[in-house]
Amino acid sequence: MGTDRTMPSPNDRDRPGNAALGRPRLYRGPAQLAGPSADVRRHPRIWCPRTWVERCGDPKLRRIGVARAWRGGQSVVTAGEAGHILAGEAVDRRCRLMSFWRRKRMLRGVVLGVCAFVISCPVEAQQAQPLKPADLPNPYRLVEGWPVLPAAMNDGRWGEVSRVQVGPRGNIWVLHRCFADKPPGSAVCLGAFKDYPPILEFDPAGRLVASLGAGLLAYPHGLAVDRDGNLWVTDVNDAGRVLGMPATNADGVVMGQDVLKLDPAGKVLLTLGKEGVSGSGPDAFDRPSGVAVAANGDVFVSDGHYPNAHHNARIMKFDKNGYFVKSWGKLGSAPGDFDGPHDLCIGGSQQHVYVADRQNKRIQVFDQDGQFIAAWPQFGQVNSVFVGKDDTIYAGTAYPDPAYAGKAQDDPTATRGLIRGIIVGSAKDGTLKAFIPDPTDLRTVVRGSSASGITADDQGNIYAADVGAHSLRKYTLQGHH
Structure with a gap:
């Protein structure tokens, strides 16, 4: 019923057994350092990331078991919490030196010396991230005229586009707001736009293949496509009327506050939450912003689009049949908490859960049981997140x-x-690799985010859905076609 939070707090100073064993206490990590030049040797408590030792590759260190020692412990600090200091290198969650001391019974001075050597090793982990996105390269090219929107659909003009995903057959699925653009930034599929389908399918060439979902959603927001090709969509509407228009479906029920599972033809297979009813318990949402589906069918929902009446800010997990499993997080800025979680995905070689914690200006990373792994503020104020099979984020x-x-x-x-x-960037360590500037003249935008939805295909083509600019973009790597 409640949240399942088993990770120790990063602010827990006194680790079990420290005082009783009379062993040196550990400095909690790089999150407390002022910068890459800070002298950790003056601190009585030190954490040394396993990645630093492995990258230094000193055979003597390996012989005495330093690298192995990191595999037996438990980490609390992440490089994401240290901001740009460590170039986004995630501190491995098995990097605690206490296990090293317990196993090897080495003197404190030896350990400090090892850490000093490691920190002095000239590796990527020590380099600061670019302070400005413009410092990063842009190897991508915008594909003009993609996709082709039929003239019969709003004269071929987009309204607000919320999400985009690549399906198992390689086609691109788009969730948009029925070509509406009002209210700006939060347009709704009501009134004259209610009969337009909010879900469109395009082939890779940009030709429209299918359209569906008319009348099902008031304020379309989140989208996922599972391995079977089923569609999962979220509706963040929380009002009975919008701009004087009733936000009700054909049965007179207020739409929103739910997650729908649809088959590729648009038939509703499953509903999570209660349509039109908000809540903070395990059976209700308050503005569910995003949805992701794991390989085993488990469903993850980011609940609590900012603002919401119940101050929800959590990730909720359900099994493939829609039964509640657990939730984690609350409104706040501590590791594992959220403020306006706007999107999430499951991806990469480790199939971690990546959350766009928008108001906190970071990406947070968890395993599928909700265990906190990293927080990466170097990604900015994130609207959307996607991780590919190759661990590109x-x-x-x-x-x-x-x-x-x-x-x-x-x-x-x-x-x-x-x-x-x-x-x-890299989903393994949080390093930043490239930045694609928004091509839109923001003076023409009334309100709304850019790249509110993001995805990529197996060839590395990027797709972005724009709420503010009313567009859908495709990028390819320079030299690729």
Whole structure:
């Protein structure tokens, strides 16, 4: 029923057994360092990431078992919490030195010396991330004229586009707001737009293959496609009327606050939550923003689009039949907590859960049981996140514009004071590799985020759904066709 939180707090100073054993206490990690040049040797408590030792590759260290020692412990600090200091290198969750001391009974001075050597090793983990996204390369090319939207659909003009995903057959599925653009940034499939289908399928060439879902959603937001080709969509509507229009379906029931599972033809197979009813328990949502499906069929929902009445900010897990399994997180900024979780995905070689923790301006990483792994603020104020099979991570994001003289912006839908774009990096360690600037002139945008939805295919082509710019984009690597 409640949350399942078994990770120790990063602020737990006194680890079990420290005082009783009379052994040296450990410094909690790089999150407390002022920068890459900080001298950790002056601290009485030190954490040394396993990756530093392995990358240094010193055979003597390996012989005495230093590298092996990291595999037996438990980490608390992540490099994501240290910001740009460690280039996004995630501190392995098995890097605790206490196990080393317990196993090897080595003197404190020896351990400090090892850590000093490791920290002095010239490896990538020590290099700071670029402070500005413009410092990163952009090896991608925008594919003009993709996709082709039939003229019969709103004269071939997009409204707000919320999400995009690649299906198991390689086709691209799009969740949009029925070509509506009002209210700006949160348009609804009501009134004159209610009969348009909010779900469209395109082939890789950009030709429309199918359309479905008319009348099912008021405020389409999240989308996932499972291995069987079934579609999972979320509706964040929380109002009985919007712009004077009733937000009800054909049966007169207020739409929203639910997650629907549809077959590829649009038939509703399963409903999570209660249509039109908000809540904070295990059987209800308050503005479910995103959905992801694991290989075994488990379903994960990011619940608590900002703002919401119940102050929900959590990840909810269900089994393949829709039965509640667990939830984790609450409103807050501590590791494992959220503020406006806007999207999530399951991906990469380790099939971790990646959450776009938008108001907290970071990506958080968990295993599928909700165990906290890392927090990566270097990805900016993230709207969307996707991780490919090759452990490449893509995120639609916004960074503060250093050239902007006005008040700093905390609203990712703001049209001034932000540098918007798509950030590309490594899902293994959080390093940043490329940045694709938003091609839109933000002076033409009334309100709404860029790359609110993001995905990539197996060839590395990137697809982005734009709420504010009313567009759907495709990028290929330079030189690829």
